[in-house]
Each structure stands twice: as C-alpha cells, then as structure tokens.
Amino acid sequence: MLRQLQDDVTIITGNHTLPKGTICLITPLITHRNPELYPNPKSFNPDNFNADNVASRHKYSFIAFSGGPRSCIGMKYSLVLMTLLISYVLRNFSVHTDMKLSDIKLKLETTMDYNLDSQADMGFKKSVAMVSDLIFNRATKVWLYPEIIYNLYIKLFDYEKYYTNVQNLPKHIIEKKKNEFAQKFKNKFNTDTDVKESEKKCFKGLVETLMDSNEAGLGLSDEDIKSHVITIVAGGFETTSLTVSYCLLLLAIYPDIQDRVYDEIYSILGDSDEPITIEQTTSLVYLKQVIHETLRLFPIAPVMLRQLQDDVTIITGNHTLPKGTICCITPLITHRNPELYPNPKSFNPDNFNADNVASRHKYSLIAFSGGPRSCIGMKFSLVFMTLLISDVLRNFSVHTDMKLSDIKLKIGMSLHNTVGFPITIQSRKQ
Ligand code: HEM
Numbered sequence: 001m002l003r004q005l006q007d008d009v010t011i012i013t014g015n016h017t018l019p020k021g022t023i024c025l026i027t028p029l030i031t032h033r034n035p036e037l038y039p040n041p042k043s044f045n046p047d048n049f050n051a052d053n054v055a056s057r058h059k060y061s062f063i064a065f066s067g068g069p070r071s072c073i074g075m076k077y078s079l080v081l082m083t084l085l086i087s088y089v090l091r092n093f094s095v096h097t098d099m100k101l102s103d104i105k106l107k108l109e110t111t112m113d114y115n116l117d118s119q120a121d122m123g124f125k126k127s128v129a130m131v132s133d134l135i136f137n138r139a140t141k142v143w144l145y146p147e148i149i150y151n152l153y154i155k156l157f158d159y160e161k162y163y164t165n166v167q168n169l170p171k172h173i174i175e176k177k178k179n180e181f182a183q184k185f186k187n188k189f190n191t192d193t194d195v196k197e198s199e200k201k202c203f204k205g206l207v208e209t210l211m212d213s214n215e216a217g218l219g220l221s222d223e224d225i226k227s228h229v230i231t232i233v234a235g236g237f238e239t240t241s242l243t244v245s246y247c248l249l250l251l252a253i254y255p256d257i258q259d260r261v262y263d264e265i266y267s268i269l270g271d272s273d274e275p276i277t278i279e280q281t282t283s284l285v286y287l288k289q290v291i292h293e294t295l296r297l298f299p300i301a302p303v304m305l306r307q308l309q310d311d312v313t314i315i316t317g318n319h320t321l322p323k324g325t326i327c328c329i330t331p332l333i334t335h336r337n338p339e340l341y342p343n344p345k346s347f348n349p350d351n352f353n354a355d356n357v358a359s360r361h362k363y364s365l366i367a368f369s370g371g372p373r374s375c376i377g378m379k380f381s382l383v384f385m386t387l388l389i390s391d392v393l394r395n396f397s398v399h400t401d402m403k404l405s406d407i408k409l410k411i412g413m414s415l416h417n418t419v420g421f422p423i424t425i426q427s428r429k430q
Helices: 051-056 075-092 124-140 147-156 159-190 192-201 206-215 222-253 255-269 285-297 354-359 378-395
Strands: 002-004 009-011 016-018 023-025 304-307 312-314 319-321 326-329 396-399 409-411 415-417 424-427
Touching (some): 075 206, 124 222, 147 159, 159 206, 159 222, 222 396, 222 415
Antiparallel strands (some): 009 016, 396 424
C-alpha cells in the first residue's frame, strides 16, 4: 500500500524524520512475517489470532485490511461473507492441497446494483417502516408480549400484508438478477471476449456476488439470498438517507458551518466539474466532523438491545448484571451526556476534531453501535454520505427557516423527525 505523508513523521524506534510529502510503501507481507510479532512467521498457525495473542500485539501488527482512516471499508462485510462461505463449504466438503484461495476483490459501489428509485419500489419503503414499527411496539409495549394478543394485533391491523410486501422487492431483485446471470452464461458461450470486456465494467451487487458464491458451492437457497437482501436494504437504506437529511437540515440551520464546509470542498475541487473521487473525500476533514456531529445528535438507531452472555460488573459501581439480562443501550442518551460533550444539545462539529476525539472514550459515539455486532455498513455509509453531501453542497446552498429546537423527534426503530426536513436549495452557479 502507498501513503503520502501529510506532515513530517518521526520514527519512534530511531531518530529519523520522514519529511512531509514522502511516499511510504507499507508492506503487510513483510510486517506479517516479522518474527518479533509472529514466532515462526512462515508457518500457518491460527493460534496467532487467539484472544491472548491478539491482545499482546500492537493493533497494527495485522494490516491485511490496512488501518486508520483509509483502511478497508469492506472489512466487516467481507469477514462475515468469508465466514459464511467457508463454513458452508466445510460443512459439505473436505478440501485438499491442490485448491487455491481465490483473491478477494473489493469495490465500492451500491450494494445491490439495483436502483430503488428508478423502478416501482412495490411498497417496500412503507412496508419496512410498518414492520419496524411493529417490532419496536412489540419490544416496548408490555401488553403485546403474550403471543395470543400479538397474533390478534397483527391480524387486526393487517400487518401480514406488510410482511408480504417486504418479501416482494427482494424476490423481484433476485428474479431480475437470475435472468441477467442466465444471460451472462448464454453470452459466455457465444462471445467469450465480449463478456470479459463487459465483465470488467460490470459491478457485482450483493445478489450477484451471492449467486456467484453459490456457483462455487455456497449452497444458499433463494430464501437465504432473500434474507440477506432484506437485511442489507433494511439496514442500509433508511439509516443513510435519514442521516443525510438531518445533516443537510443542520447545515441549512447553521449557514456559517455550511460556508466552512463549502470552503473546504472548494479548496479541494475548485471550479472543476469532474466528479469527486474517493481520494479527495479523505481531505474533507471538516465535513466528516459535521457528519459525526449529526450522528451524535441524531443517531438513527436510537435504542439497541443486547442480551448478556455472562455476568457483567459495572465498573463505576458495585453492581453485577446477571447473565441473560436484556440491556437497553441508548446512543441518544450517551451522546447527550455533558461529561462527554460540553453543551450536548448544541450542534458543534468541533466535538469531532482530532484532539477531542482522542480525549474521549471510543464508545462515546455509538451511532453505529460498537464491538462485534456493530454496523457492517459503517465505513461504506460514511464514504457514501461524504460523497453525496459534498456533491450537493458544491452545486447548491441549502436554506431553512427552522431552528434546531424546532426538530421534534419520534423514537422508533429509527429516529424520525416529525416536522420533516423543510429545506430550500439554491444553485451556486447563479
Ligand atoms: C448512517 C448510516 C448507518 C447507521 C447510523 C447504522 C447504524 C447501525 C447500528 C446502530 C447497528 C446495530 C443495531 C443493533 O445491534 O441493534 C447496525 C447494524 C447493521 N447495519 Fe448499519 N447503519 C448504517 C448504515 C448501514 C449500511 C449502509 C448497511 C449496509 C450496506 C448497514 C448494514 C447493517 C447490518 C447488516 C447490521 C447488522 C450487523 C449485525 O447484527 O452483526 N448499515 N447499523
């Protein structure tokens, strides 16, 4: 991997300073085979990654996904996918030494390669919202706990219709992809070279990736693929679109902050009409602060539930929560704790400048949750939101008559603003 230094860097193990601008070659292949980090580094020893050994090493002794702000955005996603794939294969087959590990190719594109807006969404958005409300009500309304009342409630309010609708869009996407997949195979026999060219251009969405994996023996049924589609669309769609809406509304409420974001975008893109590149988004430091501050004030998943797998002792008091307890984790409350964020109700992107972030506990921002069950789409959505918001702001300014205190929140599975997002936009080219 190559990195260009943005500042002078002094190497701590020697008295050497690498000047700003130096291009550094970072070589996981060499780091991973350093005997000071891994004894017998050339042998295959999964115990290198047991909990004790991982804890005893520097966090950057494993950099297969890189590290820091430009690390792999697909890390969690690909770890889950690889675990699924390998476990399915090993359940059914034994593997032998003549097999090779295929290279993993990661790309940033939309997850489905399917444009929800360009086609009828078949009531999917509304149905996801209705089903989310139902799940939230079940968790928060004690009278819905008994099965018999819950089943009656579903029938009475016709929730089955929404469940069916949630299944329809994924079914439609899978059908469409199956046809494309079949067509691709047909073409392959006709004009092999054409297909190779078009394949180079063709981005593989989630469905196609899963179908390809099926060809390789993953053995997923249509039902399994449908579940993955629902998880990704339901988990990734509303979260990102609502966060972008809150962010643009906040920038409209605070024109000074909007100007600062615009100046940053302009300093990088100037008057160019070229689309912004992923490389350039890494320089949009202040915009990223703005997005994090938006997620602090308006964490789209305001409440999360976790069931304790062991007894847990709270370090600030002498309380032990017994194994099995269901804990309600509330980003909305954590994020508004004045011990973590001074003036917690005001919008202040400087809460996320490098010094302030370094001075707080890493779980003081849990908009994407934290730990092993945290959001697999975090890095993807951060890049996506940076691209989207910067693209809007380089072309338009956003305005509103609203004040921060006018925002009225409704807590459900997602954090909704009941007064909506009344923003007007004005072209910057006028
Ligand atoms: C602003 C954007 C997003 C926010 C704030 C967000 C937030 C979260 C949170 C808080 C969780 C944990 C929920 C819980 O445990 O109850 C989560 C899980 C998840 N997210 Fe996201 N998310 C975002 C975008 C995305 C995107 C774009 C995708 C997919 C491409 C995605 C896929 C998922 C999945 C699959 C899980 C479940 C992970 C698991 O249970 O192991 N999210 N997300």
